[in-house]
Structures are given as structure tokens and as C-alpha cells.
Amino acid sequence: MDFKNNEAIYLQIAGYVSELILRGKWPPDFKIPSVRELAADLQVNPNTVMRTYELLQSQEVLYNKRGIGFFVAPAAAEQVLAQRRERFLTQELPDVFATMRLLGIGLPEVQRRYEEFNQTQPISAS
Amino acid sequence: MVRIRNLYFGYSKRVPLFQDLSLTLERGRIYGLLGKNGAGKSTLLKNIVGLAFPVAGSCEVLGQPAARRLPSVLADLFFLPEEVDVPTVTAARFVEHTAGFYPKFDHEALARYLSEFEVPAHAVLSALSFGQQKKFVIAFALAANTSLLVMDEPTNGLDIPSKVQFRKIVASALSDERCVIISTHQVRDLESLIDTVLVLHGQRIVLNAxxxxxxxxxxxxxxxxxxxxxxxxxxxxxxxxxxxxxxxxxxxxxxxxxxxxxxxxxxxxxxxxxxxxxxxxxxxx
Amino acid sequence: MSQSFNFVRFGRLFRKHTAEHLRGYLLATAVLLGGIGLVLGYVAYLNTQAMSASAQAIVFIMGLLSSGAFFTSTVLAPFGPPRQATSALLLPASHWEKYLVAWLYALPIFVVVYTGCFYLMDALVLQLDDWAGPKPDLVPLFSGQEKLYTGLMAYAVLNAVFLWGSIYFTKQQFIRTAFGVLLGLVVVLVLNFQVVQALVGRKVESVLPFSGLVLREGKAIESLDLPPGQGAWLVLVPVGLMLLGWAGAYARLTEKQI
Incomplete structure (x- = not known):
């Protein structure tokens, strides 16, 4: 994977794992790659991957069976969605607002476009 | 693992390379040592592995002064110099006669690393290209499974695919027992691989974080x-x-x-x- | 496990050294055989008579000293150039074990191989020599007459000096040590002459270090020596030099930095 510049690598890896879970590639109770395997695969420090797994464990996206490895939690997808929502609302949205203010775009304009978007692009895979 | 206290060192008395340098390195980490050209990265590594002796102060590895080069310490440390040296024997022969010096040597891992690096096991080492020689020694160094692994500019002389393989192998070889130090001036090569950064500047370590x-x-x-x-x-x-x-x-x-x-x-x-x-x-x- | 000497580790080191140098050593042995054969053959060819035991002895000793000094210069040479020295110094074995491998190769192993080569070629040359009379004998290694073993003792001293040179110098060990030895000899000779002359207070005809001196009294020539019993003490000088060379080489190895 390619890392973007700003966000800490362990967060970017968490995003990547979450993506796989949301898309159903890693279903509930699926045994995910070990820290070492994923680190080698991504060519990153194993401590970084460990940090990712610990973060996701604390968010109840993963669970750990001692001595066996990490597994996808049964309600992982909902947890990921909740996390994503939270992150969008608290981190990404303020950036959007800042840009809107800079360009002089008001909320009605955004609302109109959002409705248009929903009509032209019905819900499918991401 | 490595404990340097108030190290003074210089190749000549008038130009000290290190003054009052202190540094502690722990297991379970990959350290990236950064410094400008001539700051003394290689010299610091040589002090750590016992190839250069402190003028004053102490440098201990595994609880022993590095300069004594005790066999028990040497058996648990591996130093990969920027320019490697290999004898005129085949890789298999070299391993046969050298692996025994390292009690934790992992032959399976070596086979894995060599096949990943695409280094032939039956070629005479000195006849390989510089990059191939270096890859062989890197594979050997990692397979030796020593507690301390010190690498001086390991990616110098490696082609692009080999750099990728290098990162994969090092990432998979770190364990809680091992301490890896990598010096580099090519930060982008190793950015995601290291977890602790050391900056050597002005005769001291100015950052260990x-x-x-x-x-x-x-x-x-x-x-x-x-x-x-x-x-x-x-x-x-x-x-x-x-x-x-x-x-x-x-x-x-x-x-x-x-x-x-x-x-x-x-x-x-x-x-x-x-x-x-x-x-x-x-x-x- | 002992930090200074361990048999298992030493054996491993010895095998590694042997495996990595075997080709070079075999080649060198072949060259040695050829060289000895050439010199002996030449001497036999020039001689109108059978080769005497003393001629064989001279070839033996000169060959031993020259080839031995040359070979000894190489045994600690891997600790010279930084690249090689890095792997040699950091190989997990003690300094003592590394030193002993070099010493064993430079002294006992070399002497055995050299002696074997010499007698092989000597026997061959004597066999092939078309001298009509009875076949001459091989020079005996241990006899009171030719005293070949004194050559071995001289080699031990020379070995100590060149062993030290092989670690002290980081390149061109043989040339530099040989140059150092010659220079040292000249300096010692000249200084000795000057000091003795100053001590005696008159013109000295000739004097060598650790030996008697010759004076000229008008037309008479006088020689001054130690009393017969005390001359034996002078044996300590080469023995001391030998021990100093070996100890110096070992100390240099433990202090080697890159």
C-alpha cells in the first residue's frame, strides 16, 4: 500500500484493515494475518502494526485470542462504521467547512448537490 | 542492550568526533540512525560493535565493554558494514563453516531470505556482484538471529526490488528479543521500517525518540x-x-x-x- | 564456555580458516615444491660432484627462512584492510583463538609442510642427478654435523618478527617488515659500533652486537670475547626477541581498531 503523507502510518493501516472488513473481505471471526506477516507484507515496522491491532482491539473491531492471533469481531463492521462516522464528523467535515467558507459556498448549495448525487448515483458498493 | 555513557572519541585528538555522547538502546526496536555526512554514523556503529575503542567514557553491549570483543558477546551481535567482505567459497560452504559460531542461527530463515533475495546458494561468493554479495550477507546477518544487529547503510548498492525485499525481511525478522540499528542517509528507503529515530549531530545524539x-x-x-x-x-x-x-x-x-x-x-x-x-x-x- | 579459549570454538575456527584458504595454500605448496626443486636442481647441475650435505643444508635453511618469512607475513594479514578486518575481528571467537590459528599455520604447520616438500624434492633431485659415483645421502634433519635444527630455531625467531609485522602493517606486510628488519639491523650495527667505540675509547676494528670485538694494536690484532661459560647466556637474546614478537603480535591483535 502507499502511505499518504500526513496521517500516522498505524492509522493508515487501521483504515486499510477497516476497509477490508467493511467490504466483507475479512468476515466476522476471520483470523487476520499475524503482526509479523502484515508487517512484512506492508514493509513496515512490526511495532507499527501491533499499534494498529491494539487500536482496533480497543475499538472492538478486532479481538485477540492469546497465543493464536487476532480475529475480526462479530460486530466489527458496525464498529468501523461508527468510527468512520465519528471521524468524518469531527475531522473531515471541519476541513470541508473551512473550504466552503473560503470559496463562499453555502449549505443550501451543498444540500441541493447532495440530493442530486443521491438520485444519480444510487447506493451500490462503495 | 547497548549502553553508551559520556563517550569521547576521535581519530585525532584535535578533532573530536563525539563528545560526552550518551545513548541507550533497547530490545524489540528498530533504530534509524541519521546524521549528516561526516557526522560519524559509521564510527558510532564501530564503537558499538567494538571495532573502535572509546577515548573516554564507556560503551557496553550486553553488559560487557564492547572493546573487549568477548566471544559470548560477538556470538550475539552481528555487524553489517557498508562494504561487505566475502571469502572465495560458495555460499553453502560459508554457511557450513560460519553458522556454528552463532548459537541461535536459523537455517530455515536463511533459505527463505536467500530465495526471496534470489541469491544462488552454490555460487562462489567472491564471484557474485557487489549487490548480490551484500544481499547474501544481509540474509546471513538476519538468519544469525543475534540480539543485536547493526547495519551500516544496508540499502546502499541494492536495486529497487531488493530494497523492497530488504524491508519485508527486516520487518519479519524483528522480535521482542532483538535490537536492530540501521544507519542511513536515504531516509525514504527506511522511513516506515524504523520505529525509533536517532539523530547524530554536533558530536552528540540530539534525538532518540x-x-x-x-x-x-x-x-x-x-x-x-x-x-x-x-x-x-x-x-x-x-x-x-x-x-x-x-x-x-x-x-x-x-x-x-x-x-x-x-x-x-x-x-x-x-x-x-x-x-x-x-x-x-x-x-x- | 570460556571467554579466552574453548576447544569446540577453536576447532570451528581452524576448520573455517582451512576451508577458506585451502585453495591458496595448496597452490602455495605447489609453488614451494617447484621453487625448491628448481634451486636444488640448479645446484646439482652446477656441481660436478654429488651434492654435499652442507649444500643441501644451505638450501634448506635459506629456503625455510625466505619462504617462511613470506608466508608468515600473510597469516594475520586479514586483520589489515578494514573490510576484511571487520569480519575477521567480529567473528565470535576469542583473540587468543584467532591468534593461535595464525600461529599454528605460520610455525608448526609451515615447518612440517616445508620440511616434507624439501625432502621430497631433495630425494627426487638426488635420484635424477647423473653423478656416476655412489648416490649421496639426504642431509639429516637432526644431526650434530649440519645442525639443520639451528635453522628451525632461527626460523622461530624470524617467524616471531614477521608475525608481528603481519599484524602491525595493514598492507604490503612482507616488504614492510623485511625493510624494517634490515633498517633495524643497520641501525643496531652502527649504533653498537659507535657505542662500543666510545666505551673502549679507541679505534675498534670490528664489532657485532652481542659478540666479541676485534682491536688492532699496531700490527697485532687482538680479539676480546666473553669468558667461555658466559657466552651461553647470549642464547637468551633470540629467545627474548621471539617471545617479544609473539606477545607483541597478540597484543596488537587485541588492540586492533578500524
């Missing part, structure tokens, strides 16, 4: 114009690249090049900020 913690304390970015919240700013054509305090924001990815430039230009604001509430047990600046 966990990249994760740095990412929580600092923000890196490009701005149209640097203001006084910046701890360090570097002019670019489009404005400035800045380092700012990260007050509880999202942990950031550390821009090692920018951080390095800031440290070697001795930016006072950054130095002051980093010494405040230093989480590590050791003084950083």
Missing part, C-alpha cells in the same frame, strides 16, 4: 506562510514547510527529512519544545 510519540507531539505540513506557531519552517517555492506542536490532534506521520533538517539547523524552538515533558527516560537534547 519513538516515531509514534513524535507523531503525537508534532505536526508536519505545508502552509502558504509560516507564522509564529511554527517550531521550524523551511521556505519552499510555494510557501513553507513547517513543524508545529500537535496539541491532541490526530497522530501524524513524521516527516523525517523535515525533522532531520530542523534538528541539524539547531532550531531553538523545536529543541525547547522537545525537551519539555519528554516522555522518554533519557534526555533527548
Amino acid at each position: 519513538d516515531l509514534g510519540e513524535l507523531g503525537e507531539r508534532l505536526r508536519f505540513g505545508s502552509v502558504p506562510e509560516a507564522d509564529d506557531t511554527a517550531l521550524y519552517a523551511e521556505r519552499t517555492a510555494l510557501g513553507a514547510q513547517v513543524i508545529r506542536p500537535n496539541h491532541g490532534g490526530v497522530p501524524e506521520r513524521v516527516d523525517l527529512e523535515l525533522l532531520f533538517n530542523a534538528l541539524v539547523s539547531e532550531a531553538p524552538a523545536l529543541a525547547h519544545y522537545l525537551t519539555q515533558n519528554q516522555p522518554a527516560h533519557e534526555s533527548v537534547l
Whole structure:
């Protein structure tokens, strides 16, 4: 994977794992790659991957069976969605607002476009 | 693992390379040693492995003075120099006669690394190209499974695919028992591989910090114009690249090049900020 | 496990050294055989008579000293150039074990191989020599007459000096040590002459270090020596030099930095 510049690598890896879970590639109770395997695969420090797994464990996206490895939690997808929502609302949205203010775009304009978007692009895979 | 206290060293008395240098390295980490050309990265590594002796101060590895080069210490440490030396025997022969010196040597891992690196096991080592020789020694070094692994510019002389394989192999070889030190001036090669950054500047270690913690304390970015919240700013054509305090924001990815430039230009604001509430047990600046 | 000497580790080191140098050593042995054969053959060819035991002895000793000094210069040479020295110094074995491998190769192993080569070629040359009379005998290694073993003792001293040179110099060990030895000899000779002359207070005809001196009294020539019993003490000089060379080489190895 390619890392973007700003966000800490362990967060970017968490995003990547979450993506796989949301898309159903890693279903509930699926045994995910070990820290070492994923680190080698991504060519990153194993401590970084460990940090990712610990973060996701604390968010109840993963669970750990001692001595066996990490597994996808049964309600992982909902947890990921909740996390994503939270992150969008608290981190990404303020950036959007800042840009809107800079360009002089008001909320009605955004609302109109959002409705248009929903009509032209019905819900499918991401 | 490695404990350096008040090290003084210089090849000549009038030009000291290190003065009062202290450094502690622990297991379970991959350290990236950064420094300008001529700052003495290789010399520091040589002090650590016992190839150069402190003029004053101490340098201990596994609890023993490195300069004594005790067999029990040497059996648990491996040094990969920038330019490797191989004898005129085949890889298989070399392994047959050398692996025994390293009690934790992992033959299976070696076979895996060699096939990943595509180094033939039955070729005479000295007849291989420089890059192939280096890959062989890297594979051997990692398979030796020593507690301390010191690598001086390991990616120099490797082609692009080999650099990728190198990162994969090192990432898979780290364990809680091992301490890996990599010196480099090619920060981009190893940025994601290291977890702790050491900066050697002005005859001392001016930074020994966990990249994760740095990412929580600092923000890196490009701005149209640097203001006084910046701890360090570097002019670019489009404005400035800045380092700012990260007050509880999202942990950031550390821009090692920018951080390095800031440290070697001795930016006072950054130095002051980093010494405040230093989480590590050791003084950083 | 002992930090200074361990048999298992030493054996491993010895095998590694042997495996990595075997080709070079075999080649060198072949060259040695050829060289000895050439010199002996030449001497036999020039001689109108059977080769005497003393001629064989001279070839034996000169060959031993020259080839031995040359070979000894190589045994610690891997600790010279930084690249090689890095792997040699950091190989997990003690300094003592590394030193002993070099010493064993430079002294006992070399002497055995050299002696074997010499007698092989000597027997061959004597066999092929078309001298009509009875076949001459091989020079005996241990006899009171030719005293070949004194050559071995001289080699031990020379070995110590060149062993030290092989670690002290980081390149061109043989040339530099040989140059150092010659220079040292000249300096010692000249200084000795000057000091003795100053001590005696008159013109000295000739004097060698650690030996008697010759004076000229008008037309008479007088020689001055130690009393017969005390001359034996002078044996300590080469023995001391030998021990100093070996100890110096070992100390140099433990202090080697890159």
C-alpha cells in the first residue's frame, strides 16, 4: 500500500484493515494475518502494526485470542462504521467547512448537490 | 542492550568526533540512525560493535565493554558494514563453516531470505556482484538471529526490488528479543521500517525518540506562510514547510527529512519544545 | 564456555580458516615444491660432484627462512584492510583463538609442510642427478654435523618478527617488515659500533652486537670475547626477541581498531 503523507502510518493501516472488513473481505471471526506477516507484507515496522491491532482491539473491531492471533469481531463492521462516522464528523467535515467558507459556498448549495448525487448515483458498493 | 555513557572519541585528538555522547538502546526496536555526512554514523556503529575503542567514557553491549570483543558477546551481535567482505567459497560452504559460531542461527530463515533475495546458494561468493554479495550477507546477518544487529547503510548498492525485499525481511525478522540499528542517509528507503529515530549531530545524539510519540507531539505540513506557531519552517517555492506542536490532534506521520533538517539547523524552538515533558527516560537534547 | 579459549570454538575456527584458504595454500605448496626443486636442481647441475650435505643444508635453511618469512607475513594479514578486518575481528571467537590459528599455520604447520616438500624434492633431485659415483645421502634433519635444527630455531625467531609485522602493517606486510628488519639491523650495527667505540675509547676494528670485538694494536690484532661459560647466556637474546614478537603480535591483535 502507499502511505499518504500526513496521517500516522498505524492509522493508515487501521483504515486499510477497516476497509477490508467493511467490504466483507475479512468476515466476522476471520483470523487476520499475524503482526509479523502484515508487517512484512506492508514493509513496515512490526511495532507499527501491533499499534494498529491494539487500536482496533480497543475499538472492538478486532479481538485477540492469546497465543493464536487476532480475529475480526462479530460486530466489527458496525464498529468501523461508527468510527468512520465519528471521524468524518469531527475531522473531515471541519476541513470541508473551512473550504466552503473560503470559496463562499453555502449549505443550501451543498444540500441541493447532495440530493442530486443521491438520485444519480444510487447506493451500490462503495 | 547497548549502553553508551559520556563517550569521547576521535581519530585525532584535535578533532573530536563525539563528545560526552550518551545513548541507550533497547530490545524489540528498530533504530534509524541519521546524521549528516561526516557526522560519524559509521564510527558510532564501530564503537558499538567494538571495532573502535572509546577515548573516554564507556560503551557496553550486553553488559560487557564492547572493546573487549568477548566471544559470548560477538556470538550475539552481528555487524553489517557498508562494504561487505566475502571469502572465495560458495555460499553453502560459508554457511557450513560460519553458522556454528552463532548459537541461535536459523537455517530455515536463511533459505527463505536467500530465495526471496534470489541469491544462488552454490555460487562462489567472491564471484557474485557487489549487490548480490551484500544481499547474501544481509540474509546471513538476519538468519544469525543475534540480539543485536547493526547495519551500516544496508540499502546502499541494492536495486529497487531488493530494497523492497530488504524491508519485508527486516520487518519479519524483528522480535521482542532483538535490537536492530540501521544507519542511513536515504531516509525514504527506511522511513516506515524504523520505529525509533536517532539523530547524530554536533558530536552528540540530539534525538532518540519513538516515531509514534513524535507523531503525537508534532505536526508536519505545508502552509502558504509560516507564522509564529511554527517550531521550524523551511521556505519552499510555494510557501513553507513547517513543524508545529500537535496539541491532541490526530497522530501524524513524521516527516523525517523535515525533522532531520530542523534538528541539524539547531532550531531553538523545536529543541525547547522537545525537551519539555519528554516522555522518554533519557534526555533527548 | 570460556571467554579466552574453548576447544569446540577453536576447532570451528581452524576448520573455517582451512576451508577458506585451502585453495591458496595448496597452490602455495605447489609453488614451494617447484621453487625448491628448481634451486636444488640448479645446484646439482652446477656441481660436478654429488651434492654435499652442507649444500643441501644451505638450501634448506635459506629456503625455510625466505619462504617462511613470506608466508608468515600473510597469516594475520586479514586483520589489515578494514573490510576484511571487520569480519575477521567480529567473528565470535576469542583473540587468543584467532591468534593461535595464525600461529599454528605460520610455525608448526609451515615447518612440517616445508620440511616434507624439501625432502621430497631433495630425494627426487638426488635420484635424477647423473653423478656416476655412489648416490649421496639426504642431509639429516637432526644431526650434530649440519645442525639443520639451528635453522628451525632461527626460523622461530624470524617467524616471531614477521608475525608481528603481519599484524602491525595493514598492507604490503612482507616488504614492510623485511625493510624494517634490515633498517633495524643497520641501525643496531652502527649504533653498537659507535657505542662500543666510545666505551673502549679507541679505534675498534670490528664489532657485532652481542659478540666479541676485534682491536688492532699496531700490527697485532687482538680479539676480546666473553669468558667461555658466559657466552651461553647470549642464547637468551633470540629467545627474548621471539617471545617479544609473539606477545607483541597478540597484543596488537587485541588492540586492533578500524
